[in-house]
Amino acid sequence: MSRSVKGESLPDKYLGGRGHTIGTNVAGTAARSVSHRKEVAMTQNRWGIAGAGFIAGMFAWDLGFTNEATVTAVGSRDLAKAERFASERGPMRAHGSYEELIADPEVDFVYVAVPHSEHARVAELAIRAGKPVLVEKPFALNARQAESIFELAKRENVFVMEGLWSRFLPHMVKLREVVESGAIGEIVSVSADHGLRFDPDHPEHRLYDPALGGGALLDLGIYPVSLVASLLGDITDVSAFGTLTATGVDAETSALMRDTAGRHGIINTSLSTESSNRASVNGTRGRIELGYNYMIPSDLRIVSFGEGNPAHGEKVEDFIGAVEGGMGWRFEALEVARCARAGLRESPVVPHALTLKTLRIMDEIRQQVGVRYDAD
Amino acid sequence: MSRSVKGESLPDKYLGGRGHTIGTNVAGTAARSVSHRKEVAMTQNRWGIAGAGFIAGMFAWDLGFTNEATVTAVGSRDLAKAERFASERGPMRAHGSYEELIADPEVDFVYVAVPHSEHARVAELAIRAGKPVLVEKPFALNARQAESIFELAKRENVFVMEGLWSRFLPHMVKLREVVESGAIGEIVSVSADHGLRFDPDHPEHRLYDPALGGGALLDLGIYPVSLVASLLGDITDVSAFGTLTATGVDAETSALMRDTAGRHGIINTSLSTESSNRASVNGTRGRIELGYNYMIPSDLRIVSFGEGNPAHGEKVEDFIGAVEGGMGWRFEALEVARCARAGLRESPVVPHALTLKTLRIMDEIRQQVGVRYDAD
Incomplete structure (x- = not known):
């Protein structure tokens, strides 16, 4: 099993x-x-x-x-x-x-x-x-x-x-600080993934029910999508692939986004597998790697590209975003x-604009993937 | 710099x-x-x-x-x-x-x-x-x-x-063994990334030259694309976004693939950033995480999903794919x-069919992204 x-x-x-x-x-x-x-x-x-x-x-x-x-x-x-x-x-x-x-x-x-x-x-x-x-x-x-x-x-x-x-968790506060400091240069791409396996033998679960707004994207995919939305500019292109459950919600959704500056967002979300649940913000001068299950209190690795010889110039900083008590x-x-x-x-x-931007991207993904709610 | x-x-x-x-x-x-x-x-x-x-x-x-x-x-x-x-x-x-x-x-x-x-x-x-x-x-x-x-x-x-x-390296041999053993169940998705920063101030580099078959996809992206191609079935859909250099090759390419069984492939490749260079094969019963720079001798983590309580049923095996001497x-x-x-x-x-499948995917990606070589 x-x-x-x-x-x-x-x-x-x-x-x-x-x-x-x-x-x-x-x-x-x-x-x-x-x-x-x-x-x-x-x-x-x-x-x-x-x-x-x-x-x-x-x-x-x-x-x-x-x-x-x-x-x-x-x-x-x-x-x-x-x-x-x-x-x-x-x-x-x-x-x-x-x-x-x-x-x-x-x-x-x-x-x-x-x-x-x-x-x-x-x-x-x-x-x-x-x-x-x-x-x-x-x-x-x-x-x-x-x-x-x-x-x-x-x-x-x-x-x-x-x-x-998640945006209030210590590692996410740190992530924004690092990006704003310019330490990783200009953002080139943001890649993020969130998948948890929900047993398909229990299709009575709310995530399988379109009437309850089920599917991977809305419940799990929102973490990677909102991360991309918060770090990229105005999104000009969205392309998505989805594989649906028998109940008509998305079991697996992958999507690409691109903003006006040509920066890429790459996300994946799933009800069918527990994926590696990692994310990374890739810049011209460094990158930030988010550890396993970055949507809960987690850790960051900040890699600053060195000058000259890449193997020796790299600087790595680990940030542990622990929360004392609770989640x-x-x-x-x-x-x-x-x-x-x-x-x-x-x-x-979490300004209204971020919520709207995230939902507009998810609306577009759902349309391409073929998941429709009564409210649409 | x-x-x-x-x-x-x-x-x-x-x-x-x-x-x-x-x-x-x-x-x-x-x-x-x-x-x-x-x-x-x-x-x-x-x-x-x-x-x-x-x-x-x-x-x-x-x-x-x-x-x-x-x-x-x-x-x-x-x-x-x-x-x-x-x-x-x-x-x-x-x-x-x-x-x-x-x-x-x-x-x-x-x-x-x-x-x-x-x-x-x-x-x-x-x-x-x-x-x-x-x-x-x-x-x-x-x-x-x-x-x-x-x-x-x-x-x-x-x-x-x-x-x-790479396909002959110990960790890649192990990866195929694990997949074929059924230990991670059915593959749901394969996600892979390979980016290395090539200084845009040195556009004389061969990777910036379309006449030499430059661009991220052909030289670096082939690792993630061939990994996806080798693990998924017949590819029915490809969708790609690309951001091009001034010389007309792809600096940043992201692409989605899907096979006849609805399995997803998600890849990203870049000349503009050194991304986290990780990959993961996500299945219904487990996943395989490929470590940093999986295209050279690297390590694997095999996560088998447990039964019942997910937090306690998980089994993790680390495989270190070291090579004695050389690369x-x-x-x-x-x-x-x-x-x-x-x-x-x-x-x-590395059968001819894998080479052809990989190149056909890359042809399609290049067409969508707008990178054209004289030989096309």
């Missing part, structure tokens, strides 16, 4: 990754999260989580590693599920609808962790209630949905951000609070 | 790579090669090298690490260059033309190490003389040239092989002699 991710067993895989410090498993750390909450002060950022699934649980768990934020409520369409979540991850209040969750006076910020197909609808509810909102990636099913949400948020003067949590989801939550309190309507780290 | 490869300083770079054992530099080992030749027996395979450049030198140097083959002659259009080569790499005879070299009665096998644009013509001379011939990669400028040479070789009943020397060019030379003496007209390791 092949290595597989059944149901939502994904966290074990991630928690087993290297380059970050995690003491125990999700169940074990829930208790730790509770003990943290005893120190909660009234100045904390109070979060309500829409959704009571895997990602909701990871977010709640990670907020247990900071004293600056807490989860005060969870909402699900299934009250029993919300109550179970609240008792496992709490103390927190449980609501049987997203509307009730959002209306809860002890909820300052809303985290949308519902299936992809519901992101836009629930984000809209929070914005209409005037509450700053963090929407799990992918922000929406397509660029049109995202544009509509951003327009609403602008009208309502409410902060909204896509939960591209680093809390950083995006702290950013939302910081921005919203400062009166910003978007974050400079 | 950026890291650069000026003129033919490339060997220093390669010699500085990891994963293989090299005692000294090219100049230093030439002497070692000479001392080996003292043990030469009459039963040795006697090679004549057409061309007296960098690759010719590497080949001669590497043959110094075996007692089964020797270089007896070198030929160049420039007799002085041939004589210099012979005195540095000898003892061997120097000829002022390829015709004389090939006619030399002490030359049993011919190695064609002339510029890409001359491969087909010189290979033809050797075949017409009835001497088994090894043609440095790329075998020809395009598939049409290669077809013509293979047809001639068939008519003349002469052995001919493309010098895809392993001699293996292809020994294969030519073995095959030709056994009455074969092609090698099962």
Whole structure:
């Protein structure tokens, strides 16, 4: 039998990754999260989580590693599920609808962790209630949905951000610093890959379901696509190949991108294989190599090309992007609070333009590959 | 100033790579090669090298690490260059033309190490003389040239092989064994990259010259393309992006391939950056990761996906493909002699079909990218 991710067993895989410090498993750390909450002060950022699934649980768990934020409520369409979540991850209040969750006076910020197909609808509810909102990636099913949400948020003067949590991790902050410093010269190409094997014998998994916005690209491919989008300029060309599942979503997608300056982006994503999950930013004076599973806390190798004899002039710097406790989801939550309190309507780290650019590329890839959602 | 490869300083770079054992530099080992030749027996395979450049030198140097083959002659259009080569790499005879070299009665096998644009013509001379011939990669400028040479070789009943020397290196032999064993299941995708920076301030380099078959794809990209071609089935789709130099060859080429079974190939090659030069073969039950500079003696990591909990079921095996002395060019030379003496007209390791498949893919990529040679 092949290595597989059944149901939502994904966290074990991630928690087993290297380059970050995690003491125990999700169940074990829930208790730790509770003990943290005893120190909660009234100045904390109070979060309500829409959704009571895997990602909701990871977010709640990670907020247990900071004293600056807490989860005060969870909402699900299934009250029993919300109550179970609240008792496992709490103390927190449980609501049987997203509307009730959002209306809860002890909820300052809303985290949308519902299936992809519901992101836009629930984000809209929070914005209409005037509450700053963090929407799990992918922000929406397509660029049109995202544009509509951003327009609403602008009208309502409410902060909204896509939960591209990786961008706040230490190694990704370092990557941007290195690129901006000019240490690797001009970018020539960005290559990135993210594949995890989801057992095709379990086609009931949400990633196999087109109605839930399934497929490799939207859930996994967004990491390589957004990395390329964030480092390249305006994308003028996209070319993609896809191999679909029997359910009509993409099991395997490969795509090329090119910007106005002729820089190349090369991405691959898969539900059929756990690929090497590496990325690299290649420049005229050096390159940055991202280690295994670069979308979680990971390491970087910065290679600066030497002058003259290439074999001897090379300079290599290893940067270990460790996060103390948790997986680093809390950083995006702290950013939302910081921005919203400062009166910003978007974050400079995950600006609306990046979310739109990424979705526009993914729209084009999906069209070429032949994956269509009802919302398209 | 950026890291650069000026003129033919490339060997220093390669010699500085990891994963293989090299005692000294090219100049230093030439002497070692000479001392080996003292043990030469009459039963040795006697090679004549057409061309007296960098690759010719590497080949001669590497043959110094075996007692089964020797270089007896070198030929160049420039007799002085041939004589210099012979005195540095000898003892061997120097000829002022390829015709004389090939006619030399002490030359049993011919190695064609002339510029890409001359491969087909010189290979033809050797075949017409009835001497088994090894043609440095790329075998020809395009598939049409290669077809013509293979047809001639068939008519003349002469052995001919493309010098895809990497395929004989220990880690590549291991790679094929692992794939054939089924240990990584069915192949889902093959991803490979080869980029080396050639200083754009030195556009006189042969790789910048379209008349010499310049560009990244033909010289460097052939490694990733042939790796994909060797592991995937019949290629049905190719899509490529290229960014060209002022001289009209490809500085940066990225391409996607797909075979009849929906398996993906993703390659990137560059003259503008030294990319991470890694490759990976991704399967349904595991993957093979090829280390830095996988086209020279290098290492493999074989990851077998575990059952059940992915974090704990994974099995990792590291294979170090070291070569004792030299870079392993001699293996292809020994294969030519073995095959030709056994009455074969092609090698099962680098069959004519692989050379043609690779060139047909490269023809298609070049057409899409807009790189055209006079021979096209």
